[in-house]
Amino acid sequence: MVENTEVDRILQVVSNPIRRRILMRLVESSAYPLQLAKDLRVSQQSISKHLKILEKNEVVKSHIEKSKSGGPKRKYYTLSKTISMYIDITPKSFFMKNLSDKITTSDELYKTFINELKEIEKINTNEEKVKKLSMLSEVINKELNDLSYKHRDLTSIKNEINKYTEEIINEVYEADSLEHRIMWYMVDDCSVTVDELSEMLDLREKDIKDIWNILMNKFFR
Numbered sequence: 001m002v003e004n005t006e007v008d009r010i011l012q013v014v015s016n017p018i019r020r021r022i023l024m025r026l027v028e029s030s031a032y033p034l035q036l037a038k039d040l041r042v043s044q045q046s047i048s049k050h051l052k053i054l055e056k057n058e059v060v061k062s063h064i065e066k067s068k069s070g071g072p073k074r075k076y077y078t079l080s081k082t083i084s085m086y087i088d089i090t091p092k093s094f095f096m097k098n099l100s101d102k103i104t105t106s107d108e109l110y111k112t113f114i115n116e117l118k119e120i121e122k123i124n125t126n127e128e129k130v131k132k133l134s135m136l137s138e139v140i141n142k143e144l145n146d147l148s149y150k151h152r153d154l155t156s157i158k159n160e161i162n163k164y165t166e167e168i169i170n171e172v173y174e175a176d177s178l179e180h181r182i183m184w185y186m187v188d189d190c191s192v193t194v195d196e197l198s199e200m201l202d203l204r205e206k207d208i209k210d211i212w213n214i215l216m217n218k219f220f221r
Contacts, residue, residue: 007096010083013057018042019050023079026060030078051077059083088155092162113140162188178203182211183219190220 014020021040025031033051037044054060054077061080064073084099113136120132165187173180181201185192194212198205 006098007085009057010085010098013054013059016050018046019054022047022050022054023059026077026079030065030076032074032076034074036077086151090155090159090162092159092166093155178207179211179215182208183215186212186215186220
């Protein structure tokens with residue numbers, strides 16, 4: 001399960017369109033508040049307010065840097081970490097998953113692209129490097145796009161499964177019964193535990209355990 005406080009924090013951060021525009025701008029390069037205000041055509045006061053929220057939630061970080069034009073030192077902001085999550089809502093499913101702590105450098109796909117990046121670093125001219133980087137980005141964008149569509153399609157299939165699941169459970173238990181609710185989650189995820197059900201249904205474990213055991217013995221063994 002996704003920790004609700006973490007989800008709430010992430011959603012709160014990206015809920016504001018100005019904060020989303022700031023994040024998109026900082027992807028390009030680090031920037032100071034006045035620069036962001038000019039680029040985004042938003043008041044510096046508003047930019048500073050949103051940067052404070054982003055930094056408080058550890059989405060951006062700041063550092064002091066000398067001005068390249070010879071002016072006074074400025075506080076520059078940059079994105080600070082990777083956040084990856086998805087939310088699926090269909091007529092028969094609601095699912096959130098936070099992948100931010102699942103990122104690993106040991107994945108074979110990750111290694112493959114990093115090795116390609118290292119090869120690009122060996123190229124002598126910047127022109128050729130830019131060309132190769134653009135080609136590599138195109139490949140990755142296609143991979144991400146394909147995965148997005150596959151995820152969408154699987155989510156639609158899961159919705160159909162859940163619709164049929166509800167029909168079957170309705171034949172066995174009353175819709176407002178605790179047995180119905182518990183069985184729904186057990187079919188949805190056959191590895192769900194009593195303590196996880198207790199958290200999801202906001203009920204004591206002892207109120208769930210007997211029903212869980214009966215359902216487990218009848219349908220899942």
